[in-house]
Amino acid sequence: MNNLLKKDWFGLGLVIILGSILISFFKPAFISPFNLYVLMLSVSLMLVVAMSQMIIIAIGQMNLSVGAIGGLVAISFTGLMEVYDVSVLPAMFIGLGIGIVCGFINGYITVKTGISAFIITLATLYIFKGMNLGITEAQPFYEIPESVKYFGNAKIFGPIPYLIIIPVIITFLMWVLMNRTSLGRYMLAYGNNVQSSELIGISSTKIVVYAHIISGLLAAIGGMLVVCRLQLGTPNIGDSWLLPSFAAPVIGGAILAGGKVDVIATAFGVILVAIISQTLVIFKIDPFFVQIFLGFMILIAVFINRYREYREDRRNKVFSNE
Amino acid sequence: MKTKIPDFVKTNQFGLLLLVIVFILLFTFTTDGFSSRFNIYALSRVVAIDIMIGLAMMVVILTGGLNLSLGALGVSAAMFGGWCMESMGIPISISIVLILLFGSFLGWINGYVTVKTGVHSFIVTLATMSIYFGFMTLLTEAEAFRKLPETFTDFGSMKLFNKYISPLLLLSIFTCFVLFYLFKFTDIGRKLIAAGANPDAAELSGISVNRMFIYCHMLSGFLAAVAGIMLTSRIGAAIPSMAGHLGFDWLLPAFLAPVIGGTLLSGGKVTVFGTMLGAVLVTLINNGLYLIDVGEFWVRFFLGLILLFAVLLDRAREYFTSKNSIVS
Known part of the structure; x- marks a missing residue:
């Protein structure tokens, strides 16, 4: 039990359950099938986006271009199907390929030049977004095949959408990657301390490039999922991803300096953000408040993480004095 | 014996200056209208604000940090100013002081x-970016302030030097000199740099690093507020969307310059005039692309x-200069 309390996701899970009970007590509409469906849709999309940012946070960097990659893939995916009559599967694979290439560019330049990933991904953000606007001239693609529309709309049973399958699988795979594979552990080691990870023989190039490739791949999947949901490919897909992509991992206890992320807590962070946004909508609160709220939640999470670190430090000190 | 190359030639600023001159010559000869009075005047109005934004980011980069909230902060300050001048009828000079205080407070x-x-x-x-921008949109209900005092908006459309240069540019250049003086010759400026360059060493030598970092953020807020005022004066109105959604349109010039x-x-080094030249270069290229x-x-793209x-x-330059210094 004591062990459970120390986990990042435990407190979050508790907040989510108690919060949901409290909200549905005041507003029964919260647990209506339609609301749950909408909630799950927004969780599915943000889950992928949050994971895409989380893996970069794990290696102690940040990726500003997550949204730009998602947007570029979204319009390429729909553009290929509409303009060049490519069928769904090849278009999807090309989309994934674009995501991988974008991620590779980010990772390779970052690790080879040693320039902060922030600046590199800020530059690539503009490059990818510029390509997106240059190709589309800010016009959306509307012609989406029926199968894609169906996937984005249909429900498995009850309020559970098909769209949630891929994000759940991705979350599971990310958990396996970060907790059960040597690549994931190497990434955390690299994020924790670059020098010592190199000294024990971990290749920085490999770690950074792989992390960015996975990030690009996930951003690509996120972009295509949005296409399925919106039923069209607009150039502004991904524009609003930046804040939530950092919010969920940080609320989930990730340390931005790298070396510590928690996949389950990040997922819970996504759910918490989605519930709060949804609740604000149900209570008819101005949508701009959602943004303010998200900002405050990040700050509160940061303070809580800091406090826990401080307490842990103090406890460690007591032991070392004995 | 080899003749010694003056130190100035090796600096980044010199390279930038050359690039600026090259681009000016290139655009003058290859495009119509680059050297027209209208275009130069328009450029001077744009570059003035880009310089200010660049400086606002520079003083936070000094601490090894970043300020993503720059655009949101600048627009919030500008909207606050619009409210002071239009809704409250506060005189311009007092309003400007209030805006600057407000910007510094958000930076704090x-x-x-x-x-x-x-x-x-x-x-x-x-986080503060979305908080500032959210509150600003909420309080203003996304409405612009368009009836600002004429003396205030006239400043933004004034033309000096045979109608070539906007007074906004002079204000930016003046700010550059003030900051240069601050970082080069004042006690507090040197302390700010020391705190950014090596926090531990600065702390040991009796500088309160935390306080210096807070000062840097306040200065950044102050300069962002100045940029907000200048933009308001240039447009002739305080508009919530004038820096894009969440103030994101300011970010690229802010980092580029x-x-x-x-x-x-990584912090600990500022180049005021480098930033100024960087902003000039970016504005030139942007203008040239159009x-x-x-x-x-x-x-x-x-x-x-x-x-x-x-x-x-920049990375290559660093690499070669470090190689040179090892050889000699």
């Missing part, structure tokens, strides 16, 4: 939270490429 919040939590300023300013100017992202007619949608190219070039 950034600095205080960053220092107290020990979290990277990136995440703190990411100091980075091209040679400010180290004149060459690459299409407005591709401008972003090229700006991104230029940022990438600039940091790579």
Whole structure:
């Protein structure tokens, strides 16, 4: 039990359950099938986006271009199907390929030049977004095949959408990657301390490039999922991803300096953000408040993480004095 | 014996100056209208604000941090000013003082939270960005202030020097000199740099690093507020969307100018005039891209490429200069 309390996701899970009970007590509409469906849709999309940012946070960097990659893939995916009559599967694979290439560019330049990933991904953000606007001239693609529309709309049973399958699988795979594979552990080691990870023989190039490739791949999947949901490919897909992509991992206890992320807590962070946004909508609160709220939640999470670190430090000190 | 190359030639600023001259010559001869009075005047109005934004980011980069909330902060300050002048009828001079105080206060919040939590300023300013922008949109209901006092808006459309230059540019250049003096010759300026360069050493030598970092964030808020005032005066109205959604339109010039100017992202080094030249270069290229007619949608793409190219070039320069110093 004591062990459970120390986990990042435990407190979050508790907040989510108690919060949901409290909200549905005041507003029964919260647990209506339609609301749950909408909630799950927004969780599915943000889950992928949050994971895409989380893996970069794990290696102690940040990726500003997550949204730009998602947007570029979204319009390429729909553009290929509409303009060049490519069928769904090849278009999807090309989309994934674009995501991988974008991620590779980010990772390779970052690790080879040693320039902060922030600046590199800020530059690539503009490059990818510029390509997106240059190709589309800010016009959306509307012609989406029926199968894609169906996937984005249909429900498995009850309020559970098909769209949630891929994000759940991705979350599971990310958990396996970060907790059960040597690549994931190497990434955390690299994020924790670059020098010592190199000294024990971990290749920085490999770690950074792989992390960015996975990030690009996930951003690509996120972009295509949005296409399925919106039923069209607009150039502004991904524009609003930046804040939530950092919010969920940080609320989930990730340390931005790298070396510590928690996949389950990040997922819970996504759910918490989605519930709060949804609740604000149900209570008819101005949508701009959602943004303010998200900002405050990040700050509160940061303070809580800091406090826990401080307490842990103090406890460690007591032991070392004995 | 080899003749000694003057130190100035080796600096980043010299390279930038050359690039600026090359681009000016290039655009003058290859495009129509670059050297027209109208275009130069328009450029001077744009570059004035880009310089100010670049400086506002530079003083936070000095601490090794970033200020993502720059645009949101600047627009919030400008909207606050619009409210002071239009709704409250406060005289212009007092309003400007209030705006600057307000900007510094928002900067103080950034600095205080960053220092107290020990979290990277990136995440703190990411949060405050959405908080500032959200509150601003909520309080103004996304409505612009369009009936500002005429003396205030006239300043933004004034033309000096045979109608070539906007007074806004003179204000920016003046600010550059003030900041240069601050960082070069004043006690507090040197302390700010010391705190950014090596926090531990600065702390040991009796400088309160936390306080210096908070000062840097306050200065950033102050300069962002100045940029907000200048933009309001130039447009003739305070508009919530004048820096894009969440103030994101300011971010690229904000980073481009100091980075091209040679400010180290790890902190501890500022180049005021480098930042100024960086902003000039970016504005020139931006203007040139429009004149060459690459299409407005591709401008972003090229700006991104230029940022990438600039940091790579800077990296190469660093590499070669460090190699030289080992040999000698």
